[in-house]
Structures are given as C-alpha cells and as structure tokens.
Amino acid sequence: MINERAVEVVPSLKDRGEIVRVEKNLNSFGFFTPSHKRLEGVTEKTVTVFVRNQGGQRSEARATILPNAKLGLPTTADQDKYYAFQKIVEDIRRRIGRVNNPVGFTSAQMLRILGRKKSGQGYKEIADWLERMTLTGIRSEGVVYLAGSKKYARDTFTVFSRAITMGQEMPDGKRAEQNYVWLSDWQLENVNASYVLPIDYEAYRALRLNISKALVPLVQIWFYAARRNAMVCIEKRYSELCELLSIRRYAHLSKIKEILGPSLDEMKELRILQFWDVQKTADGADYKVVLMPGERFMTERRARLMDGQVPRPALDPRFEAAVEAMTARGILEDRSRRLLLDIPDDQPVLDQLEYGDFEIERRQQTRDPIVNPPGFYVYLIQSNYPVPARFETSRKRELRRVASQRDEMSRASEAERELRLTGLRIEYQEFRERETSRWLRGRFDEGEIDGLVKAARAAIQRESPDLRLPEPAMSEFAFRRVLENHAEMAGVAGFDDYCQTGQMSLPL
Secondary structure (H helix, E strand, O other): OOOOOOOOOOOOOOOOOOEEEEEOHHHOOOOOEOOOOOOOOOOOEEEEEEEEOOOOOEEEEEEEEEOEOOOEOOEHHHHHHHHHHHHHHHHHHHHHOOOOOOEEEOHHHHHHHHOOOOOHHHHHHHHHHHHHHHHOEEEEEEEEEEOOOOEEEEEEEEOEEEEEOOOOEOOOOOEOOOEEEEEOHHHHHHHHOOOEEEEEHHHHHHOOOHHHHHHHHHHHHHHHHOOOOOOOOEEEEHHHHHHHHOOOOOOOHHHHHHHHHHHHHHHHHOOOEEEEEEEEOOOOOOEEEEEEEOOOOOOHHHHHHHHOOOOHHHOOHHHHHHHHHHHOOOOOHHHHHHHHHOOOOOOOHHHHHHHHHHHHHHHHOOOOOOOOHHHHHHHHHHOOOOOOOOOOOHHHHHHHHHHHHHHHHHHHHHHHHHHHHHHHHHHHHHHHHHHHHHHHHHHOOHHHHHHHHHHHHHHHHHHOOOOOOOHHHHHHHHHHHHHHHHOOOOOOOOHHHHHHHOOOOOOO
C-alpha cells in the first residue's frame, strides 16, 4: 500500500526557510492518508477524536473525509504540496499582516519549495492537487475548530472553496497568469488568527516514508498538548492510531512493529523522536505506542529562533515580570528566559512561584525541607504544576478585591437606577392623571363625572367591604379609579412613549 517513491531534490536550500506553520485542523484528524497512490474503492474515511471544550472537559468528536469519486482521498503526496502552499501563505501573512483571497502562486514556485525540478509531470500533479483539495469534503461533528469564534463546528466544509490554474479564465474574464486559490472561510479565519502549528520543514522534507510524514504533525500536536516538556512520554492506543492513519490493524506485536517500526526509526534517525516502543495496554485489550520527543521536536521557542522572529520578551511586559520574579528566587536569567519561551503563554507562572514560596517555607519546619529551592521552582514551571484551589495567590486576592469593588459599584449603580426610575414613574403618573382628567372634563359634564365617581365608590366597597376610609379619602380613591379606567380611552401616552417624547432616557 505504501509507495516509497524517491523525490529529486534540488541541492541548495539557501532560498528556503526551515519553518513552515500549517493550519492545525487538517493535522489533528488524519485528513491526509499515508500513501502516494490513490486508494481505490474508498468512499469515505471517518475518524473519532477527543477534543476539549472551553470548560476543559473532553468530549468525543468525529470527522468524516468525503473524497471525490474520481480523485480519491488526499494522501501524503498532497500533504507535501499543502505544506509548501502553507509556506507561501505564511510568507504573505508576514509581509502584509494578513491573508486575503485569492492566494496566487506559480507551479515553479511550489516545486522549488518542494525541492523538485520543473517538469510537466510536476505541473500536472499540482493541478490535480488543487482539484482534490477543492472537491474533498469534511463533515465536522465537533472536530473542526474555528479560532475566530472559538468554537467547534458542526458543518460540512472543503479546504479550498475555489482553485484556478494558470491559463484558466479568471472571474474578470482574463486568463490567469499563475495558479489562484480561494481558501474556505474557516481556513482563512484560522490562518489569520494564527491557529497554526510550526513544522521543522527541513526535517519533514528529509522523510521518505509515508507513515513518517503522516505522523509528524500528529506527534507535534500530542507533544504540544503534553505541555512541551522535553522529557515527557506520550502514549497512544494502537487502534486509535490505525484509525487516524487509515492503516490496517494487526493483532500481533511482531506485525505491528514490522509496519510502524521503519517509520518510527526514520523519525528517530532525524531526531524528531528520541525513543519509541509498542507495549500492551494495562487492560490487555490493545497495544499502545509510546513516544518520546527528540531534540528536533518543534517547540514554539525553537520555531522562533529558527525563523528569526522577534522574541516574545520584547512584546510582552508580563514575560519580563516573570523573568524578574524567577531571578529573584535564584534561577539564572538565561535559564529563566529559555524556560518561559517553552511554556504556554497563559501559564500562571507567578502563581506557581508563590505556591513554591509557600511550600518551601512550610517544609523548612519539617524533616523533609527543600534543599534546592531554584530547582523546585523550575520543576513547578516546567511541569506546569497545578496550584491547589485552596491556595490563595496574590493575583487571586487582587481579583477578589476588584470583584468586591465592582460588586459595590454595581449595587450603588442599581440603587441609583431604581431611584431614577421611581422618580420617572411618579412624574408619569402625575402626567397620566392630569391628561385623563382634562379629557374627562372635556367629554363629560359635572353630573356625569359625579355618577362615574359614585359607581367607582360602590365597586370599591363591594370588592373590599372591610375597608374603612374617611369620606375625603374614599372620594379621592374613587376618582383615581375613574381616571385609571379612562386613561386608555383618553389616548394618554404609555410610560416609554412619555419618556421618549420628553427626551428622557430610561436608566439601563
């Protein structure tokens, strides 16, 4: 099934960058199948993965790849071209700040990035790739992440919404002088939101085995999810890996290693992996593949250094605050900066350092004191140690203080709003009674109005026989009831209209 076709490589890599940042989604659910050949008779490919929602809970999600009947599923040969295209996209984003449709490029430009010489066959393969990427569907059941709106989509998409090759007619009627790609809305959204994955492109181009190529982005995501700790091992069930890669599942360990071993060894030779093994799972029902990242595992820090981007410290004052806090605790500045560059941007470093202070002081009074405090701080940060919920950091105290102030301000604002609203309603009630009284006296004579008041008094006494009011108060109650009963007939404006007519604003 796996065709290990050699690729003619252009010797010089002088004009090519070593890093390519690729959109994450296609690399998380096995969009590209490890093969250079078209897979016959495959009508669709379904992969089940687990994703984390905003609350941090893991939930099952599913992606179905819907190939074109003529062109078949995208393979690692298509992944090669997609990565080269993402290099072109990244260059555009760096140059002008964002990517807009359409993205133009020549076939010669793509072949140069791929390390292949110009040829008619190469041009044809790129044209076929453009068509396959435009016609292959993705049915997302909570798999495709939309970085702009920060949610997992449930819809059917394509990667490219349109593609035109050189010589075809453009929307304006002119002939295309190069290839043009219209990225689908979700791809464009994610690329411009930097929802991308750094890949060591030089190492990727050195790979020859298709399973290796398909595994590189997957292990990159898995290691990243494991907090990018350089010594962490990750474990993946063999059955799940087979589903992601669309390869046959075998029951015997020897056969599993025969199929996976050459690709894992190739990744080890290129130092993408440091170690791999296949072991029985604890329940004995499956095997698991154990992987440890090598020195060429692409951390974000390494990506920044390799492509010469401005380091994060110059852009984020929080970074310098964390460096200062670490050096004040005896950690070397160079070590502090290197460590901070390799952790997630949202990691609560200052909280972890404060918890370290607490633990070091607490243990000083025990038989098990911490003898190397700087090393302990490094451990807490490197492992992204979760600060216990019961431990109150200075940041948490400050947030509680601000929340309390806001609560007091909110209560004062609510009281002011209620007071203003009450005043407006009193004003409106006076207006309503005044306008209704004017209407009554214009429509009825005094005798008729007296009759209405007497009827209202009788109604009040029937409804509340125990009500004992002196004569003036009873007459006033009855007259107000007459006014209320006739206000709508009199066409008096409602409260909202009254406020608007009087150019008053209701309190929010």
